[in-house]
Every structure is written in structure tokens, then in C-alpha cells.
Amino acid sequence: MSTLKVGVIGCGSIARYRHLPEYHANKNVEIVAVCDIVPERAEEMAKQYGATAYTDYQELVNLENLDAVSVCLPNYLHAPVSIAALNAGKHVLCEKPMATSKEEAEAMIEAAKANGRKLMIGHNQRFVASHQKAKEIIESGKLGKIYSFKTTFGHGGPEGWSIDGADSWFFNKEKAFIGAMGDLGVHKADLMRYLLGEFSEVGSFIETNAKSYSEVDDNAVCILRTENGVIGTLAASWAYAPGGDNSTIIYGENGILKLEADPEYSLIEEYRNGEVVNHKLSKIQTNEEGGQTTSHVIDHFANCLLTDKEPLITGEEGKKSLEIILGAIESMETKKIVSL
Structure with missing residues (x-):
């Protein structure tokens, strides 16, 4: 064709x-x-x-x-x-x-x-320049053994973005099934799988504490463990107002990678030996720009x-990222750490 x-x-x-x-x-x-x-x-x-x-x-x-x-x-x-x-x-x-x-x-x-x-x-998130560069650095071994990470995706909520505002399906449990975790958390679950490999366990606290009209979660914090023992946190929120946060930090044996954590540099490498590498790369997408980015x-x-x-991102990849979020829901319901 x-x-x-x-x-x-x-x-x-x-x-x-x-x-x-x-x-x-x-x-x-x-x-x-x-x-x-x-x-x-x-x-x-x-x-x-x-x-x-x-x-x-x-x-x-x-x-x-x-x-x-x-x-x-x-x-x-x-x-x-x-x-x-x-x-x-x-x-x-x-x-x-x-x-x-x-x-x-x-x-x-x-x-x-x-x-x-x-x-x-x-x-x-896999197509973001800083994320692709971070994957390259991790795979090159420059960072050494990876120990930990923290990843966050939060903004003021879909009412500012959705065509229906506060009446949006995003807040309706029957239609959305899950809130900030499904909207934003699943993006970060997918990103961390892309960067660090598969996850084996998840625990979570999931709350609806910011929006009275929401039937679904608007704040969630998860703890995750990869199959090879990297541990970290994933936060998803519809209550980060006025500014959003779409950052990830990866902690390794030789240094730290800061992704989308600085207003000027999309990726910062900081090493134990004092070396710092600042990358000015094409910016991560936000909804605030009126969709001018690709x-x-x-x-x-x-x-x-x-x-x-x-x-x-095949169906199989999408399913594995979804399963982390489903595991987080199960963890909240059972008050137990869930094996994936």
C-alpha cells in the first residue's frame, strides 16, 4: 500500500x-x-x-x-x-x-x-528523546549496576484537557474503570519496563482524595521491584496543580540519570567522579502546549x-504494562505485595 x-x-x-x-x-x-x-x-x-x-x-x-x-x-x-x-x-x-x-x-x-x-x-513515553537516550546509556553499562528509580507523572487532572471538562468520562468508574493510574501511571509502568526490564512485584496506596466529583483514583503511589532486583517508586496524580511533573530519576552504581527533571536539560547525567553531562533534547510532550508537539x-x-x-508497543507490550497497574489495584484491595 x-x-x-x-x-x-x-x-x-x-x-x-x-x-x-x-x-x-x-x-x-x-x-x-x-x-x-x-x-x-x-x-x-x-x-x-x-x-x-x-x-x-x-x-x-x-x-x-x-x-x-x-x-x-x-x-x-x-x-x-x-x-x-x-x-x-x-x-x-x-x-x-x-x-x-x-x-x-x-x-x-x-x-x-x-x-x-x-x-x-x-x-x-518510549518515543521521548530523553527516554531513548537514557535507555542507550543504561544498556552501554556507563551507569553500572542499576539500584533504584523514582518516576512520576502528575498534572492538574483531565478536566483541564478533556472535551467534557469535569463531566468527562475520565471520572466515571463505569467508563474509565481506573483514574490517574490508568491515565498516567500506565505510561510510567510502560516506560520503566522499557528502561529496566520486567517487573516481578508491586505494592500500592491508591486514593481519591483531591476531586470530590471523581469516582476513580486521583493519587497513587506504587513501589515496584524488577525481576533483577531494582526497586523504586511510581507516582501518578491528577492533583499536581498548577505545574505538572513528568520526571524520572535512575540511580546506578556510577551515578544518576535525571530525565525531564530540569526545565532546561531533558537529560542530565551525574557521575561519582564529578562528570556531569547535560543534554538539550526535544522536549517531552505536555497537554499545556495546545498539542503543538508530536x-x-x-x-x-x-x-x-x-x-x-x-x-x-505491540498488544503484548501493552498488556504487560497494564498488568502492573492491575497488580497495583489488587495490592491496594488486599493490602499485600502482589506478584506479577
Whole structure:
């Protein structure tokens, strides 16, 4: 295929600020269809991008002239809609968290395999320049043995970002299933797996203590242990106002890596011998910039389809990152450390 024909299901903020403009900017992609249960939203986006508007996702996924879809819907719809699209022979890019249970995630992976289609999960943290550089440094052995880490993703909450504000599905347990942990924590779980390998255990404190209208968690702190004994903390919050925090610090035998922890330098290497290396790299994405930055997710997905390569974040990868979050919920419920 020379031009990729795509459809976007869900015309809320993530579609408006990420998927649609990034597909539009890719010269190998044509947006042919958009879908939203609110007809005005679908029509507005269809008009903007020269696509056809739908209100029923089944109609969209069954279109013949369609190669792939982005699933930009509330969390509880990720699995059913992705599976319907895969069964209709379409490749799928699904927003995170990929599903609301391990079973759902497995059903998505199975549907991709059965239909010979690609399934990618939108974990954009792996594409951030500082994170890729940190992986390179860790793998080079320069840091020596890794001992510990702390990673944080917090901002003022989705009401400032979501198209529905405080009435957003993000705060509805039935639709979201999980709050800051699913919105932000799963990103950091994926990042730490990417940098440090698989995790074996998780413990957590998960609270709803910042937003009275929220039925889901808005503050969470987890302790994690990798299979080879690196221990650290992961915090996810919708209560970091006015400024957000998207930083990670990695502590090793020979020094420390600071990722997105400094306003000027995206990555700082500090070593025991006094050496300091400051990296000015392209900035991590934030929602505050009005979506002017690129997530690289769309370009990667399109490139994988056009060149028939496996995406960096397959369904299996998405599932492993989701399982850390599911383990954290279980830990909070049982008051025990959970084996993954």
C-alpha cells in the first residue's frame, strides 16, 4: 500500500490534539472516516479533515477502503471496539490503557493474531528523546549496576484537557474503570519496563482524595521491584496543580540519570567522579502546549504498516504494562505485595 487510509473512532481531545493532526501531517496517510456518538463532533472533524462522519463505529470498521483505525474512546470501550476493527480486517492503534482487564487485553491480542493484523498501543513515553537516550546509556553499562528509580507523572487532572471538562468520562468508574493510574501511571509502568526490564512485584496506596466529583483514583503511589532486583517508586496524580511533573530519576552504581527533571536539560547525567553531562533534547510532550508537539506514535504506527514491521508497543507490550497497574489495584484491595 502506498497511502494508508485511516479512520479515527472518538473525536474527543486525544483525537483532536494528537491522532487527527498527526495523521494529517503524515504525507503517507489519508484520513477517510471519523466517528463519534455526538454527531456534531464527528461532523466538525470530518469537515476539518475532508473525511466522512459516522456515529456508529461498526459502520466505520466495515468500510472497504479503510486500512487502519485509531481507537480514541473511554477505557471500557477500548477492547470491544479494537476487537471489532481487527475482526473487520483493520490494523488498530488503541489508546492506553489498552483494556480494563487481562482477559480483555488477551482477547485483543488474539484478534490481531487471528486476523493477521497489527495492534499497537499508544504509549508515547518510549518515543521521548530523553527516554531513548537514557535507555542507550543504561544498556552501554556507563551507569553500572542499576539500584533504584523514582518516576512520576502528575498534572492538574483531565478536566483541564478533556472535551467534557469535569463531566468527562475520565471520572466515571463505569467508563474509565481506573483514574490517574490508568491515565498516567500506565505510561510510567510502560516506560520503566522499557528502561529496566520486567517487573516481578508491586505494592500500592491508591486514593481519591483531591476531586470530590471523581469516582476513580486521583493519587497513587506504587513501589515496584524488577525481576533483577531494582526497586523504586511510581507516582501518578491528577492533583499536581498548577505545574505538572513528568520526571524520572535512575540511580546506578556510577551515578544518576535525571530525565525531564530540569526545565532546561531533558537529560542530565551525574557521575561519582564529578562528570556531569547535560543534554538539550526535544522536549517531552505536555497537554499545556495546545498539542503543538508530536508524540511520534502516529508516524511510528503508519511506518510499521507501510513497511510491514512490528510496532515498538505491540498488544503484548501493552498488556504487560497494564498488568502492573492491575497488580497495583489488587495490592491496594488486599493490602499485600502482589506478584506479577
